Amino acid sequence: MDRQASTSHIHVLERILLDENAEPTDLPLSLLKGITNGFSPAHQIGRGGFAEVYKGVVGKGMVAVKRLSRTFAVHENKFQEEVKCLIKAKHKNIVRFLGYCADTQGKMEEYEGNLVMADQRNWLLCFEYVCNGSLDKHITAATCGLNWRQRYQIIRGICEGLLFLHKKRILHSDLKPANILLDGHMVPKIADFGLSRCLGEEQTRYITQNLWGTLGYVDPEYIRSRQISFSSDMYSLGVIIMEIVAGIRCYREDEDVIQSWMIRLEALEGDIQLEQVRVCCKIAVECMDLDPKKRPVAQHIVNRLDKTASADYLDETSIGNSLFQPWVSCPREQPGERIGKLAAGSLQVDVEEHSEILEDVAESIEWLHFQDGQQKIDQLPSRGVQDTKQKVNRCGTSISSCIPNVFYKLNKLNIFHRKASRNLHSIDMHTLEKLHNIKIFTKEELKPIINSTNLIGRGVFSHVYKGYVDNTQVAVKIPFTYSSLQNLEFENQVVIMSQVSHKNIVRLIGCCLEAGSLMLVYEFVSNGSLDEILHSRDKVMPLNLDVRLNIVAESAQGLAYLHSQARAKTVHGDVKSANILLDDDFVPKISDVGITKLIDLSDWRYSSILVGGGSYIRDPVYVQTGMLTEKTDVYCFGIVILEVISGKKPNHYDDSSCGLATRFLDVHKEGKKATHLFDMDIAVTAGDLEILGHLAEIAVECINFDADQQRPTMTDVAERLLILNRSRRPQAV
Incomplete structure (x- = not known):
């Protein structure tokens, strides 16, 4: 574009910016590049999973330019729909839309060893600049x-x-x-x-x-x-x-x-x-x-x-x-948490009673971040607890805007329980070496296993590799961790997992704790996951009803153990058929115990995945509150049961555009039998249909929206499934 044309387009955009009644228009790519200095990082004011936002200078005014990324994976109709909505949305409480750019350019790219002409989409939106942020x-x-x-x-x-x-x-x-x-x-x-x-x-x-x-x-x-x-x-x-x-x-x-x-x-x-x-x-x-x-x-x-x-x-x-009133620096609480109302008197007692612990805690405050990129909590003085006392005393008798939040966060992490605080903050190689049933591996020992030829699993939270250590076949899991908080939680989870011992839970053999190379080493479970076997196209290993019943019954035993019998009771947080592994005898073993605790779920990389690709097994109550509880595991286990009895994936849709859970819930509300929803490969006899009916009833209770009153506990589910499983044993072949 020549200089005169460029200047003309700038004048057009400037006129639209100044005239609130002007209609949005198409804008050339060269103009949007120019006003953002070639989409310079210095002009970038926002970034998300699907777009970057840049500040542009137009005359004496400013605009915001949203540049969509990953356009190759987005249908053109989606961009058109967004533009259509924006053009219609003219209101003082809706960000003002100035124009758009839908530019496609040919670009030579290498593909499978050959140079091909590929279309490069440039989709951009231009808005008024809103100065006070989000x-x-x-x-x-x-x-x-x-x-x-x-x-x-x-x-x-x-x-x-x-x-x-x-x-x-x-x-x-x-x-x-x-x-x-x-x-x-x-x-x-x-x-x-x-x-x-x-x-x-x-x-x-x-x-x-x-x-x-x-x-x-x-x-x-x-x-x-x-x-x-x-x-x-x-x-x-x-x-x-x-x-x-x-x-x-x-x-x-x-x-x-x-x-x-x-x-x-x-x-x-x-x-x-x-x-x-x-x-x-x-x-x-x-x-x-x-x-x-x-x-x-x-x-x-x-x-x-x-x-x-x-x-x-x-x-x-x-x-x-x-x-405007003077702002007090006040950190924001995480979703689902309550702001503790701690008066100065009770805080004084806490400080005096736990002064030794606070000296240890002071240096660890720096990694207590609040979600969504908020400020860190102000560090407590590391010189000693006396400064901490003075800081508390300055709050007077009113509820402090900052100190209670610090104490609240520390309390949530059990900092004020001496034993727990030592475990959280001071776990190190020396402590873990005392765990007789956990082996500490070096990075060099596991390095031969970590290569692409041994990769057997790639999930949201980790990569898994298969290999041998000391002539024993193992699975090495590398979690994605992003902060020192997750690293400390990693060490804590190793201690917790070392105390888990159940035939239906994958056994943790050891770990690697070297900086930047956190790894977990598990027993290798040979037959893959329940998800792979149920939903593989070739059906190499079809599962009859008795095997399926035993899988859900024993899996329930494993979850019930985690909730109520393990030394360190825990919520799994990611129960799904892909996390139920099967050994040579099709005995189920629950994997990924504690993995969700190693992940920063406020990170957009995970929240978008959880609510986008895999949320079909997400408990609606968890989606609402953001809090993982035992009843979250119960919901997700109910979905697993539905998978087992229907042979369908949770995100499978029929002609009515209803998902698996919705179809079973609707049948239950109507007081009808769910026979037409069962996998016909296992619904052979009247006895089979009766068992499947009982399983459907248990599953529907598990996925009830009323988590507190209507959902059973995993112990109750396990007991009922055990009775059903025993009733089939005389018929098992």
Whole structure:
């Protein structure tokens, strides 16, 4: 493009930027390259799994240029759908769309030893630049950060923006604080329409084959049914509202939150701002109802917020620098956790009682990070506990905005239990060498095994290699770890796994703890995974009903042992057929125990995978709360049972576009038998159908949405399966 044409395009973009009524237009690639200095790293202001965002300079103004990556894996219709939604979405609470670029260029690439002309797609979107960044960077507890008027303004703005989208028949599908930007006056603007859909006038929902979204914000009903609707956006909105009000993602109304705001506002019952806090909490809880039909619509929420707004607060021009209060550095709590209300008196006792431990702990505070790239907790002084006492005493009798969070985090890690703290922080080679049943390997000893010819497994969390050590066949697992916290957790998990001894759990033989070469060495289980055998195309090893029943019965015994009988009781966290291995006699052995504890699940690399590719076995309650419990394992084991009795993968869809779990749940609700859903290869006799019916009943109980009241424990499941298994033994061949 010549200089004159380039200048002309810049003037066009500058005019659109200055004229709020101007329509978005197509923009040449050369222009977007020029204003971002060739997509320079110095101009990069954001990066995600599917795009990078750059700041561009246009005259005296600035824009944000979103450059989509991995376009080869994205259908062109998806980009067109995003542009279509953006053009329709013109509202003060939606980030303003200026233009787009869909450029395809031919480029010579080497393919299988030959040079071929390949299409290189350049898909870019241009937006107004929103200076205060995303909402997630501004969320704190009620005790600090944004004042209530700012938070209420942000909540109202988000709701009004969402109402506009829904009136235009647009599903956002990925609402979260990271996708809400704040301008110079802290006015919220909904952004990132990459997963959005424009619905027809008569259309109320959209069915997807793959799951997309963000853990903690995605609607559990969408996880269950693959159907996304306006109520799905309302669920995400509820999570966001509660997070703005409370500073954490929680899923019920909490009087502690009201109390915190009463203290900060110095308000009495009946105060208009305190009433607004209550209304927002109630709206959030209603939006997060697991029954989509009970969730309010956006119009109803906006009406309620308008009704509770005082006359002086309605003046939007009052939102400015005059309302900013001095910010207190306050770290953000992790999802599902409660902010501990520790008064100075109790903190003083803790400091005095645990002074020796605090001296050890002080140096380890530096690796306590909060999720989403938030600030580190301020380091406690390493000079000694006296400084720590002084820091606590300075808090006075009020609830400190920072110290309780430090103590809360340390308490969650059992730092204040002397034995536990020693295990967590001081485990080293010397300690592990005392574990008689665990061998410490050097990197050199395992190096011959770690090569591509020995690779037998590649998963989300690790690579697995097969080889021999001391004439014994082993499996070497290399977990993906990214921080010193995971490294310390790795050592802790070795100690825990050394105490696990059960015939239905893969035995840990040893480990390598050398820096940068963390490895786990397990017994080798010869027949591969239950997933491979059930779903392989060639069906080399078909499993009859008796074998399948024994597999689920003994697997349940292994999980029940982990939950209630092991010396170090633990949640598995990733129960699935791929993690149930079978030996030469088809005896099941559960693998990957404790692996999820080594992974930073707040990392986008894993959250996107968990909610994208593999979330068909994710417990909806876990998706909602972000908390792994024994009942999460129960849910996932219920899905394994459904796989075993149907012969279908969990993400298998029939003509009704319903997943495996949904089909079984629907049949159960209708009071019908699930005979048509069973694998006909194993449903031969009336006795077979009876056993399969009992298995289906147990599985449906396991995947019940009411985790606390309706789901059984793994011990109960194991006992019932044991009875069924014994009833078949006389018939086994």
